[in-house]
Amino acid sequence: MDVYHRILGKLYEITGGKQSESVDLQELVKQEGFLPSYEDISRQMSRSGWITDTGRGNKVKITHWGVKEAKKSGTAGPDTGRELKKLATRLQVEVKELVVMTEELASDISESKMKQVEKQMASVSKVAEELKGNI
Numbered sequence: 001m002d003v004y005h006r007i008l009g010k011l012y013e014i015t016g017g018k019q020s021e022s023v024d025l026q027e028l029v030k031q032e033g034f035l036p037s038y039e040d041i042s043r044q045m046s047r048s049g050w051i052t053d054t055g056r057g058n059k060v061k062i063t064h065w066g067v068k069e070a071k072k073s074g075t076a077g078p079d080t081g082r083e084l085k086k087l088a089t090r091l092q093v094e095v096k097e098l099v100v101m102t103e104e105l106a107s108d109i110s111e112s113k114m115k116q117v118e119k120q121m122a123s124v125s126k127v128a129e130e131l132k133g134n135i
Contacts, residue, residue, distance in 0.1 A: 003034055004044055005073050011051070011062050012070035019061055025051065027059035087131040094124045 009030055015021035025045075029038045040080045042060075045051045050066030053059075062070075105113040 003037065003041060003112055004048070004050075006047065007032060007034070007041055008050055008062075008066060008070050008073075011060075011123045012067065013063050017062070017067050017070070019064060019067065022054050022056070022059040022061050024058050030068045084131070084134060085133065089125065091124070094120070094127050098124055115120075 007025075007029060011025075011031060014023050014028070025042055026035075026038050029035055029041055032081055034041060040056075042051075045066075046053065046060075048065070048069070049063055051060040052063050054061055063129055098117070101113070101117045101120050105117050
């Protein structure tokens with residue numbers, strides 16, 4: 001990953017992908033260890049349309065294109081609260097379905113019901129692992 005995408009990913013992370021949030025780009029570049037290249041990074045990211053100057057010192061905002069590029073390049077990561085919230089909600093739904101299936105199994109113990117419960121347990125486990133891997 002090049003330095004521009006790395007900084008874009010950090011910018012996306014800090015703003016949460018919100019175009020209304022402003023960030024001190026020079027401070028961000030400094031924290032990432034690229035301060036000597038600040039001017040070049042700022043100029044290239046602006047030329048690419050990923051950031052826009054706010055007119056207040058070194059503060060910039062991520063643009064729509066910056067958000068899209070961060071997502072496309074994978075620098076945005078599933079770190080966003082929205083993705084984690086989706087996974088947590090999906091896990092909740094899977095667990096509720098498992099509870100219903102176990103209740104059905106308790107009232108009608110059969111091999112087919114047990115297979116459904118096992119399949120749902122595997123699904124719950126898969127979603128839980130996916131969520132765990134993104135936290």
